[in-house]
Amino acid sequence: MAAPIPFVDLRRQYAAVGEELDRAVLDVLGSTQFILGPAVAAFEAEWARYCEVAHCVGVASGTAALELAYEALGLGPGDEVIVPANTFIATVLPLLRLGAEPVLVDCDEHGLLDAGLVAEAVTARTKAVVAVHLFGHPCDMAALAAVCDAHGLVLVEDAAQAHGATFHGRPAGGLGRIAAFSFYPAKNLGAAGDAGAVTTGDDALADRVWLLRDLGQRHKYEHEVAGTNERLDTIQAAVLRVKLPLLAGWNARRAELARAYQQRLEDVVEVPRSPPWGESVWHLFPIRTPHRDALRARFEAERVGHGLHYPLPLHLQPPLAALGHRPGDFPVAESWSRTSISLPLFPELELHELDRVVALTRDVVEAAA
Numbered sequence: 001m002a003a004p005i006p007f008v009d010l011r012r013q014y015a016a017v018g019e020e021l022d023r024a025v026l027d028v029l030g031s032t033q034f035i036l037g038p039a040v041a042a043f044e045a046e047w048a049r050y051c052e053v054a055h056c057v058g059v060a061s062g063t064a065a066l067e068l069a070y071e072a073l074g075l076g077p078g079d080e081v082i083v084p085a086n087t088f089i090a091t092v093l094p095l096l097r098l099g100a101e102p103v104l105v106d107c108d109e110h111g112l113l114d115a116g117l118v119a120e121a122v123t124a125r126t127k128a129v130v131a132v133h134l135f136g137h138p139c140d141m142a143a144l145a146a147v148c149d150a151h152g153l154v155l156v157e158d159a160a161q162a163h164g165a166t167f168h169g170r171p172a173g174g175l176g177r178i179a180a181f182s183f184y185p186a187k188n189l190g191a192a193g194d195a196g197a198v199t200t201g202d203d204a205l206a207d208r209v210w211l212l213r214d215l216g217q218r219h220k221y222e223h224e225v226a227g228t229n230e231r232l233d234t235i236q237a238a239v240l241r242v243k244l245p246l247l248a249g250w251n252a253r254r255a256e257l258a259r260a261y262q263q264r265l266e267d268v269v270e271v272p273r274s275p276p277w278g279e280s281v282w283h284l285f286p287i288r289t290p291h292r293d294a295l296r297a298r299f300e301a302e303r304v305g306h307g308l309h310y311p312l313p314l315h316l317q318p319p320l321a322a323l324g325h326r327p328g329d330f331p332v333a334e335s336w337s338r339t340s341i342s343l344p345l346f347p348e349l350e351l352h353e354l355d356r357v358v359a360l361t362r363d364v365v366e367a368a369a
């Protein structure tokens with residue numbers, strides 16, 4: 001039997017950068033500056049520069065980044081926040097924890113928030129819109145900003161899958177009022193554990209997130225607000241500093257692999273495409289086909305890695321039950337959950353592996369048709 005093909009293989013990345021990573025981690029261990037050590041501020045400056053935005057605050061995870069961004073904006077009970085029905089649940093859980101009400105809207109052909117539907121969902125209680133750059137595709141930020149400007153709403157970015165994605169040449173992270181990044185290990189830029197960041201061009205918001213992540217203190221034992229402990233770990237910051245210079249090359253390789261998949265599969269399945277208003281960084285490559293379940297079974301049998309993004313849409317998940325949605329409420333998001341399957345795509349994936357994924361996919365779809 002042919003060798004298994006992983007969905008993501010971080011060991012291949014480690015083989016390329018492991019020595020440098022080991023050294024960076026050992027440096028932190030030797031320094032014993034574990035909490036907010038110098039690597040944290042250094043990475044924050046580097047990430048802000050990469051995103052072409054004034055401020056970056058390192059935090060403990062992408063979920064923490066979203067929660068602190070929402071909290072810094074003052075979102076809470078009585079506030080409605082418009083979010084896509086098609087996203088990872090971490091976009092909305094922090095809203096529920098703050099007592100704000102997520103208002104779901106369906107997605108467009110790219111799987112992204114549809115600005116027309118956002119406009120229809122605005123009420124007198126709407127305070128913010130969360131643009132999730134899902135799969136690595138930038139949202140149509142001009143269309144969303146127009147809706148937000150017309151109604152006085154704050155535009156937030158969930159950029160957890162979009163490190164380096166651009167909207168008309170401008171990178172994610174500086175396209176709204178405030179943005180959240182995740183550096184979960186399998187993201188385009190991944191730490192060696194949990195890590196995240198908030199970016200913003202707004203001085204006051206940056207200061208509030210900076211206070212909130214570290215127990216509300218500006219100086220040790222001088223606490224200004226009821227903050228929490230969601231600091232970026234120094235070891236993770238050191239790891240991220242080693243990997244950041246490689247991100248652009250990794251994203252370019254992802255784009256090359258995405259093009260190869262598109263060319264080889266576009267006549268048999270629906271392939272994802274970069275939207276016309278920007279450049280995707282191809283965090284995921286979800287194809288859509290009515291024969292998804294047969295393809296999934298074949299991948300299982302042949303040990304080909306794959307993912308479902310996402311198997312159960314948000315509105316049918318127990319934490320959102322209080323919103324009272326039913327199957328059928330968000331038909332596009334629901335159709336994605338039934339028909340999409342994400343193919344292996346990571347910078348170290350080899351073309352012969354991609355060709356085998358393509359051959360299996362064509363085989364299953366052509367046999368079923």
Ligand SMILES: *Cc1c(COP(=O)(O)O)cnc(C)c1O
Nearest residue numbers: 061062063088090091160182184
């Ligand atoms: C990964 C992810 C998150 C959460 O990030 P964590 O670091 O795992 O907490 C949030 N939103 C989206 C869209 C994600 O893909």
